Amino acid sequence: MVERNVTIGVEPGLQARPAAQFVQKANSYSSEIFIEKDEKRINAKSIMGLMSLALAKGNEIKLIADGPDDEEALAALADFVEGK
Template identity: 75%
Template sequence: MVEQTVIIGVDPGLQARPAAQFVQKANHYTAEIFIEKDQKRINAKSIMGLMSLALSKGSEIKIIVDGTDEEQALADLVSFIEGNSE
């Protein structure tokens, strides 16, 4: 299991289109992927779960990944969250 705390850099945050893109990226991996914010943990492969966190730009979250492709999944998702990829 790997995890990393990250600040959301995508504008306007993980809402609507960016949230859908994030969930699509997460679903490319077999690992279990979770996002944690303020003691609430959601399945990052669920658009409804992700939207329930109301993550805006500048929010701090923890990404937790567990599975065979965890390292690649974490690197890809952190890069997206920080606004370094589309």
């Protein structure tokens, strides 16, 4: 299991199109992937869960991945969220 705190750098945050792209990317990995914000943990492969967090640019979140490709998944998703 790997964890990483990241700050959202994509405009306008993980809403609408960026959220859909994030979920699509998360679903390309076999690891379980979660996002934590303010003590709330959601499955990062769920668009409804992601939208429920209302993540805006500048928010800090924790990405958590656990599985056979967890490090690769975490690195790719962190880069996406940070806008790299």
